[in-house]
Amino acid sequence: MIIQHExxxxxxxxxxxxxxxxxxxxxxxxxxFNTIQGECVAIxxxxxxxxxxxxxxxxxxxxxxxxxxxxNLNIGYAFLTGHFIDDDWNLHRRVLNVVMLPFPDSDYxxxxxxxxxxxxxxxENRLFTLPLINPLQMKLCxxxxxxxxxxxxxxxxxxxxxxxxxxxxxxDEKFAELRQRLQVPSTKELIIDDQTKWNxxxxxxVAACELKEVFACLDxxxxxxxxxxxxxxxxxxxxxxxxxxxxxxxxxxLTAPTYPPANAFYHxxxxxxxxxxxxxxxxxxxxxxxxxxxxEKFDQYWRDCFLVLAIAVVMDPRFKMKLVxxxx
Numbered sequence: 302m303i304i305q306h307e308x309x310x311x312x313x314x315x316x317x318x319x320x321x322x323x324x325x326x327x328x329x330x331x332x333x334f335n336t337i338q339g340e341c342v343a344i345x346x347x348x349x350x351x352x353x354x355x356x357x358x359x360x361x362x363x364x365x366x367x368x369x370x371x372x373n374l375n376i377g378y379a380f381l382t383g384h385f386i387d388d389d390w391n392l393h394r395r396v397l398n399v400v401m402l403p404f405p406d407s408d409y410x411x412x413x414x415x416x417x418x419x420x421x422x423x424x425e426n427r428l429f430t431l432p433l434i435n436p437l438q439m440k441l442c443x444x445x446x447x448x449x450x451x452x453x454x455x456x457x458x459x460x461x462x463x464x465x466x467x468x469x470x471x472x473d474e475k476f477a478e479l480r481q482r483l484q485v486p487s488t489k490e491l492i493i494d495d496q497t498k499w500n501x502x503x504x505x506x507v508a509a510c511e512l513k514e515v516f517a518c519l520d521x522x523x524x525x526x527x528x529x530x531x532x533x534x535x536x537x538x539x540x541x542x543x544x545x546x547x548x549x550x551x552x553x554x555l556t557a558p559t560y561p562p563a564n565a566f567y568h569x570x571x572x573x574x575x576x577x578x579x580x581x582x583x584x585x586x587x588x589x590x591x592x593x594x595x596x597e598k599f600d601q602y603w604r605d606c607f608l609v610l611a612i613a614v615v616m617d618p619r620f621k622m623k624l625v626x627x628x629x
Contacts, residue, residue: 375497444598449541460502472526513530
């Protein structure tokens with residue numbers, strides 16, 4: 302139960318849990334914290350040894366991928382995953398280590414995660430391929446946050462409008478009635494974003510934009526509502542969402558549970574690079590001012606990684622050099 306549901310180890314000391322267990326079996330003596338901790342560690346070490354035995358018996362090598370994540374407390378973690386094929390040509394994907402990163406954005410963090418994993422597993426004799434480090438997700442996150450930061454005041458007004466509706470049952474009912482009366486075709490529901498996660502802010506803005514006609518008329522049926530964003534605000538948010546969608550779609554593909562291969566990165570990176578290049582040269586001052594700083598930051602990442610990503614595409618027999626030549 303503790304491992305499967307992530308209960309705290311101290312649950313064995315909680316009076317209510319002890320009473321619950323005694324109700325089920327009065328003769329059962331509850332184990333101590335130290336005992337349950339030792340048993341959990343023993344299970345972990347046993348599973349780790351089983352995986353080590355499996356890896357030592359495979360005919361080929363292990364490919365490493367490094368994924369970064371941040372907790373709600375803004376603590377960085379690196380997840381080192383091994384990908385390998387067994388004797389029956391079955392693909393395995395196993396998490397080898399999780400390392401807390403004191404400086405999530407630094408090269409030191411990447412290196413520490415890799416070194417810690419290899420030394421922790423004592424796999425020096427098992428030849429590994431070099432780990433595929435993928436900072437693209439982090440770069441997309443930073444660009445999205447920069448874009449949202451550039452439109453902070455407009456985004457705040459949209460957020461306050463959404464909060465006005467969603468934090469009151471009465472306001473929500475009035476909004477729903479007005480939406481039905483106006484026959485707005487949107488299928489999206491309003492959500493309040495988590496400001497630490499840019500993708501939820503994007504989803505909030507997209508839903509709000511599709512319902513902007515309802516917000517525009519809300520003050521007529523609800524005189525208390527005074528936030529009403531202007532038409533220019535909605536136009537700017539729609540443009541912002543156009544470019545956030547680039548980052549959002551790419552992030553969804555690159556963080557899919559199937560762990561896409563390296564050649565998939567090139568398609569997404571080149572698409573973002575091309576769209577930002579076109580947008581930065583736009584005749585619309587708002588579009589160019591919004592996207593030029595994003596393009597400059599993304600270009601730096603592009604220069605560092607395009608050759609490696611292009612090689613991965615060339616190695617894909619479906620594309621070889623044709624896609625690289627076409628995109629360049």
